[in-house]
Amino acid sequence: ALELTAYATRALARTPAAAAAFAYTVDGRRTVVQLDAGEAFTLKLVAAQVATLSVEALSGRVGAMVEARVPVAPSSLRPHPDLALTRASLAQPIPADRILEVNLTASFGPGAPAGCYDVVEVVPSGLAPLAVGWGRTDERGITWPSSVVGQEVRFCATNDPATGRSARLRYLARVVNEGTFSWEPAIMQLESAPELLAVTPAWTARIETP
Numbered sequence: 001a002l003e004l005t006a007y008a009t010r011a012l013a014r015t016p017a018a019a020a021a022f023a024y025t026v027d028g029r030r031t032v033v034q035l036d037a038g039e040a041f042t043l044k045l046v047a048a049q050v051a052t053l054s055v056e057a058l059s060g061r062v063g064a065m066v067e068a069r070v071p072v073a074p075s076s077l078r079p080h081p082d083l084a085l086t087r088a089s090l091a092q093p094i095p096a097d098r099i100l101e102v103n104l105t106a107s108f109g110p111g112a113p114a115g116c117y118d119v120v121e122v123v124p125s126g127l128a129p130l131a132v133g134w135g136r137t138d139e140r141g142i143t144w145p146s147s148v149v150g151q152e153v154r155f156c157a158t159n160d161p162a163t164g165r166s167a168r169l170r171y172l173a174r175v176v177n178e179g180t181f182s183w184e185p186a187i188m189q190l191e192s193a194p195e196l197l198a199v200t201p202a203w204t205a206r207i208e209t210p
Contacts, residue, residue: 094205122186141168181204185202
Protein backbone atom coordinates (compact mmCIF):
# COMPACT_ATOMS: atom_id res chain seq x y z
CA ALA A 1 0.00 0.00 0.00
CA LEU A 2 2.84 2.42 0.79
CA GLU A 3 4.45 1.76 -2.60
CA LEU A 4 1.15 2.44 -4.38
CA THR A 5 0.67 5.65 -2.41
CA ALA A 6 4.19 6.84 -3.26
CA TYR A 7 3.62 6.06 -6.94
CA ALA A 8 0.28 7.93 -7.01
CA THR A 9 1.77 10.93 -5.19
CA ARG A 10 4.65 11.26 -7.66
CA ALA A 11 2.38 10.69 -10.67
CA LEU A 12 0.01 13.44 -9.52
CA ALA A 13 2.93 15.80 -8.97
CA ARG A 14 3.87 15.42 -12.68
CA THR A 15 0.29 15.71 -13.96
CA PRO A 16 -0.41 19.06 -15.69
CA ALA A 17 -2.78 21.24 -13.66
CA ALA A 18 -4.46 24.60 -14.20
CA ALA A 19 -6.57 26.95 -12.11
CA ALA A 20 -10.30 26.20 -11.98
CA ALA A 21 -13.45 27.39 -10.32
CA PHE A 22 -16.72 25.80 -9.30
CA ALA A 23 -19.73 26.59 -7.15
CA TYR A 24 -21.67 24.43 -4.75
CA THR A 25 -25.05 24.97 -3.13
CA VAL A 26 -26.06 23.51 0.26
CA ASP A 27 -29.35 24.31 1.99
CA GLY A 28 -30.03 26.94 -0.67
CA ARG A 29 -26.78 28.82 -0.04
CA ARG A 30 -24.41 29.11 -3.02
CA THR A 31 -20.63 29.31 -2.54
CA VAL A 32 -17.98 29.90 -5.22
CA VAL A 33 -14.58 28.23 -4.83
CA GLN A 34 -11.46 29.34 -6.73
CA LEU A 35 -8.72 26.72 -7.01
CA ASP A 36 -5.13 27.46 -7.96
CA ALA A 37 -3.23 24.89 -10.02
CA GLY A 38 -2.91 21.68 -8.01
CA GLU A 39 -5.04 22.99 -5.14
CA ALA A 40 -7.80 20.94 -3.49
CA PHE A 41 -10.95 21.76 -1.52
CA THR A 42 -12.72 19.59 1.07
CA LEU A 43 -16.38 19.83 2.01
CA LYS A 44 -17.86 17.88 4.94
CA LEU A 45 -21.63 17.42 5.14
CA VAL A 46 -24.09 15.61 7.36
CA ALA A 47 -26.67 13.31 5.76
CA ALA A 48 -29.44 15.93 5.70
CA GLN A 49 -27.18 18.39 3.84
CA VAL A 50 -26.16 15.86 1.19
CA ALA A 51 -29.75 15.77 -0.07
CA THR A 52 -29.58 19.52 -0.83
CA LEU A 53 -26.12 19.53 -2.46
CA SER A 54 -25.62 20.66 -6.06
CA VAL A 55 -22.36 21.49 -7.86
CA GLU A 56 -21.67 23.48 -11.04
CA ALA A 57 -18.40 23.97 -12.94
CA LEU A 58 -17.49 27.59 -13.67
CA SER A 59 -14.05 27.40 -15.32
CA GLY A 60 -11.31 24.86 -15.93
CA ARG A 61 -11.62 21.20 -15.02
CA VAL A 62 -11.97 19.68 -11.56
CA GLY A 63 -12.16 16.12 -10.29
CA ALA A 64 -14.24 15.00 -7.35
CA MET A 65 -13.99 12.18 -4.82
CA VAL A 66 -16.85 11.28 -2.48
CA GLU A 67 -16.46 9.39 0.80
CA ALA A 68 -19.47 8.51 2.94
CA ARG A 69 -19.78 6.99 6.39
CA VAL A 70 -23.04 5.25 7.16
CA PRO A 71 -24.12 3.16 10.17
CA VAL A 72 -24.26 -0.58 9.58
CA ALA A 73 -25.97 -3.11 11.82
CA PRO A 74 -23.63 -6.08 12.45
CA SER A 75 -26.60 -8.40 11.94
CA SER A 76 -26.84 -7.19 8.33
CA LEU A 77 -23.29 -8.32 7.50
CA ARG A 78 -22.89 -11.62 5.68
CA PRO A 79 -19.69 -13.42 6.76
CA HIS A 80 -17.87 -15.36 4.06
CA PRO A 81 -17.99 -19.14 4.57
CA ASP A 82 -14.21 -19.44 4.17
CA LEU A 83 -13.46 -16.91 6.92
CA ALA A 84 -13.93 -16.91 10.69
CA LEU A 85 -12.91 -14.50 13.43
CA THR A 86 -13.26 -15.30 17.13
CA ARG A 87 -12.40 -13.41 20.31
CA ALA A 88 -11.49 -15.50 23.35
CA SER A 89 -13.91 -14.95 26.24
CA LEU A 90 -12.75 -13.19 29.39
CA ALA A 91 -13.87 -14.24 32.86
CA GLN A 92 -16.58 -11.95 34.23
CA PRO A 93 -16.49 -9.67 36.11
CA ILE A 94 -13.20 -8.21 34.91
CA PRO A 95 -11.13 -6.95 37.89
CA ALA A 96 -10.63 -3.18 37.86
CA ASP A 97 -6.91 -3.32 38.71
CA ARG A 98 -5.58 -5.37 35.79
CA ILE A 99 -3.93 -5.24 32.42
CA LEU A 100 -5.87 -7.60 30.17
CA GLU A 101 -4.59 -9.86 27.45
CA VAL A 102 -7.13 -10.01 24.61
CA ASN A 103 -6.80 -12.79 22.05
CA LEU A 104 -8.42 -13.17 18.64
CA THR A 105 -8.09 -15.96 16.09
CA ALA A 106 -8.54 -15.50 12.35
CA SER A 107 -9.23 -18.72 10.42
CA PHE A 108 -9.11 -19.17 6.66
CA GLY A 109 -10.77 -21.87 4.59
CA PRO A 110 -9.36 -23.30 1.34
CA GLY A 111 -11.33 -20.79 -0.74
CA ALA A 112 -9.88 -17.72 0.98
CA PRO A 113 -7.18 -15.92 -1.07
CA ALA A 114 -3.73 -15.64 0.45
CA GLY A 115 -2.73 -12.22 1.74
CA CYS A 116 -3.08 -9.71 4.56
CA TYR A 117 -6.59 -9.35 6.00
CA ASP A 118 -7.38 -6.15 7.90
CA VAL A 119 -8.76 -6.86 11.39
CA VAL A 120 -10.31 -3.91 13.26
CA GLU A 121 -11.20 -4.10 16.95
CA VAL A 122 -12.89 -1.20 18.77
CA VAL A 123 -12.07 -1.57 22.46
CA PRO A 124 -14.87 -0.64 24.93
CA SER A 125 -14.42 2.63 26.82
CA GLY A 126 -13.74 0.85 30.12
CA LEU A 127 -10.41 -0.29 28.65
CA ALA A 128 -7.44 1.54 27.13
CA PRO A 129 -5.48 -0.46 24.51
CA LEU A 130 -1.69 -0.39 24.80
CA ALA A 131 0.67 0.07 21.85
CA VAL A 132 2.75 -3.09 22.23
CA GLY A 133 4.36 -5.21 19.54
CA TRP A 134 3.90 -2.93 16.52
CA GLY A 135 2.80 -5.55 14.02
CA ARG A 136 5.49 -8.12 14.69
CA THR A 137 4.84 -11.84 14.92
CA ASP A 138 6.72 -13.28 17.89
CA GLU A 139 8.41 -16.65 18.29
CA ARG A 140 5.11 -18.20 19.47
CA GLY A 141 3.39 -17.23 16.22
CA ILE A 142 1.32 -14.46 17.86
CA THR A 143 0.76 -11.28 15.81
CA TRP A 144 0.61 -7.94 17.65
CA PRO A 145 -1.25 -4.79 16.50
CA SER A 146 0.02 -2.86 13.51
CA SER A 147 -1.83 0.24 14.74
CA VAL A 148 -3.37 1.51 17.99
CA VAL A 149 -5.22 4.83 17.67
CA GLY A 150 -7.57 5.80 20.47
CA GLN A 151 -9.90 2.84 21.02
CA GLU A 152 -9.19 1.33 17.59
CA VAL A 153 -6.78 -1.60 17.31
CA ARG A 154 -5.76 -2.94 13.88
CA PHE A 155 -3.98 -6.10 12.80
CA CYS A 156 -2.70 -7.64 9.61
CA ALA A 157 -3.92 -11.25 9.79
CA THR A 158 -1.89 -13.13 7.21
CA ASN A 159 -3.40 -16.04 5.33
CA ASP A 160 -0.37 -18.07 4.28
CA PRO A 161 -1.40 -21.56 3.07
CA ALA A 162 2.23 -22.68 3.30
CA THR A 163 2.42 -22.15 7.07
CA GLY A 164 -1.18 -22.72 8.14
CA ARG A 165 -4.63 -21.31 7.73
CA SER A 166 -5.05 -19.41 10.98
CA ALA A 167 -3.55 -16.31 12.59
CA ARG A 168 -3.34 -15.70 16.35
CA LEU A 169 -3.77 -12.03 17.25
CA ARG A 170 -3.17 -10.42 20.63
CA TYR A 171 -3.19 -7.01 22.29
CA LEU A 172 -3.00 -5.66 25.84
CA ALA A 173 -5.47 -3.26 27.44
CA ARG A 174 -5.43 -1.45 30.77
CA VAL A 175 -8.64 -1.27 32.80
CA VAL A 176 -9.51 2.42 33.27
CA ASN A 177 -13.20 2.52 34.27
CA GLU A 178 -15.65 0.40 36.19
CA GLY A 179 -19.11 -0.43 34.88
CA THR A 180 -20.81 -2.40 32.13
CA PHE A 181 -19.67 -1.68 28.56
CA SER A 182 -20.74 -2.89 25.12
CA TRP A 183 -17.95 -4.67 23.28
CA GLU A 184 -18.66 -4.20 19.58
CA PRO A 185 -17.91 -6.96 17.05
CA ALA A 186 -14.40 -7.07 15.63
CA ILE A 187 -14.34 -7.16 11.82
CA MET A 188 -11.93 -8.87 9.42
CA GLN A 189 -11.91 -7.96 5.75
CA LEU A 190 -9.73 -8.30 2.68
CA GLU A 191 -9.30 -4.75 1.36
CA SER A 192 -9.23 -5.77 -2.30
CA ALA A 193 -12.39 -7.91 -1.93
CA PRO A 194 -14.90 -6.32 0.51
CA GLU A 195 -17.20 -9.33 0.29
CA LEU A 196 -14.53 -11.39 2.08
CA LEU A 197 -15.35 -10.55 5.69
CA ALA A 198 -15.90 -12.10 9.09
CA VAL A 199 -17.17 -10.68 12.40
CA THR A 200 -17.08 -11.71 16.03
CA PRO A 201 -20.29 -11.70 18.10
CA ALA A 202 -21.07 -8.61 20.16
CA TRP A 203 -20.23 -8.96 23.85
CA THR A 204 -20.64 -7.12 27.14
CA ALA A 205 -17.74 -6.38 29.50
CA ARG A 206 -18.50 -5.98 33.20
CA ILE A 207 -15.69 -4.36 35.20
CA GLU A 208 -15.75 -4.30 39.02
CA THR A 209 -13.35 -3.71 41.91
CA PRO A 210 -12.27 -7.11 43.24
